[in-house]
Amino acid sequence: MTKLQNWPEWMKTTMSNWKKLHATSIPITFITRVKEFIIPLFLSFFAGGAGSSFSFSRWLFPAILLSLFIYSVVYWLSFRYRMEDDELRIKQGILVKKNRFIRKDRVQSVDITTGIVHRLFGVCKVKIETAGGGTEPEVELVSISLTEAESLKRRLGNGERTDDSKEEQEEEPFTSTFRYRVPGRLIVASGLTSGKVGLVFSAAAALLSQVDQFIPQQFYEKTVGTLVAFSTAALIIIFLTIAVVAWGISVIITFFQYGNFEISKTEQELTIERGILERRQLTLQLERITSVRYVTNPIRQLFGMWAIYVDSAGGGSKEENLSTILLPLGTKKDISYVMEHLLPEAQFPDHINKLPKVAARRYIFRTSILWWVLAVPFLFWVPNGWLYLLVPIFFTYFGWQRYKDSGCLFNDAHCILQTRHVNLSCNVLPKRRIQSLTNSQSLFQEPKKLYSLSAQILATSGGKTFLIKDIDERQRDDAVDWYIGNLRSSKNE
């Protein structure tokens, strides 16, 4: 506070407008810290339990807990924030005082999360991100009231109604021009077809492999003995049961995470709301979206279903690989309906330019060579090893499919790079968001006059590169002309 006299007059007079976080921020911060310190806490707990004498280790656990609690209280006491003109100002810290000013026009995303604990008290967590890499948000308001969050969001938003804060009372003051609710059946379908099954399954397997250490040896031998007696049929049944359970769990997780999925658009703002227990509301500026990706996996493709992901300089979440799911699942019709209202110029393309025929062999080679090499030992040393040949044959086909699915297109304001690894991904990148464009040619590509093309954009994690391999010379020239040719002719961005 000693610096107060140096501060401008207008600031001194408005000092009292600084707001505190809601008191629930104490327990919420505390719980978050405990989660972060779970390993040291766990260790110290057992260290204390083992020593019977009055010792240092006994006090470690309560000491850590207490200091975490004090930290939470101090954090709450020292944290102040306020909206002043077009800036959000934050000061925090006891020993090191930190002041942070965030200009409204630098805000990339506002993320309002209402967890179960939050809901009990009618509060929420607000995360505000500006451009610039890093997985940590610029500002995190651990717990503020819902109305407060709503007014903050509006004031950081597109400049509508910045001064009148009276309107906060209304529950839904939105003047949404577009609102779309993803039907529950599609959320379930997205859970059924998501790659999460594999994750849950491997987690279950890992857990089981840990559990068997705790099962008494005798019991274990007995059961295994019985199992072996039941032969492979029983093992397959058990395996399938685990798979089905894992599948069920993954559907449930998806349902809770993405249930009640709602997209709405107000002016140039896009809001995504989702979640059953923990509700997350993310607000992005539509014009700041740096990539739109239409993604499908082989199973979803069978049913003609796609998901839409978007990248922006902030707002991506960890469970979505630092991107944002715009639409968890939908048919081509759903997609075009949603995109028509949100970003009509970034629609799913009708057609793309396929790769040249000479590229096919390289795609097949890259995808299947390893499996063909592995075939050699199988053919020579494994009885019935020829059966293995199905594997490289499959990957050969898969490589061909990857070639067929790849392509690119350059239209006025967007470039479209479509590639497949396992998932088919059609990436639509706005030209004014591409930070640099690189084309490259390896020694192997040279004789076939093939090139690779990569475009760099800004995403939540920092720079993100989209790459397409083996385009021909004409496509390469198209890309370069598209990117800088236009630049040379038109002066303004």
Added chain:
Amino acid sequence: MRRKPANRISRKALSVWRIKGMIETSLLLFILVIAYFFMNDHPLANMVMWGAVTVVLLYGVARVIIWPQLRWKSWRYEVFEKEIELLRGIFIVKHTLIPMTRVQHVDTEQGPIYKRYQLTAVTISTAAGVHEIPALTEELGSSLRDQIAELAGMDENNHE
């Protein structure tokens, strides 16, 4: 085929890269020497050791004699009014375009070896990443930096 970017980087880059190559090679050899003291006299261990030494020496030859020449030959750049072009790479030839409007800032960088040879590297930052033009003479480097800064309109607030 398009015209290649006009400018090459300084010939002195060769010396710098050779020194760096030598330092790298000697470091690797040093590690091998230390490893040698911890190894037992098993004939197989000796064979592995000599194999490793050969590999490191071959690497050194490539790094010090062959690679700098190829690398220097491959490097080209040109600064236009509206964009910057970079061309480089031996096995994979990379051609990068950076529009001026995307340039956020330019720096010159000089490490101890560069300083000795009066060289400097120009780094060009966009929102999504950093690009480097290595080994330019000091005068050229700083004038290029200023030129890019001006072309990118850094004094005006016309980009985010």
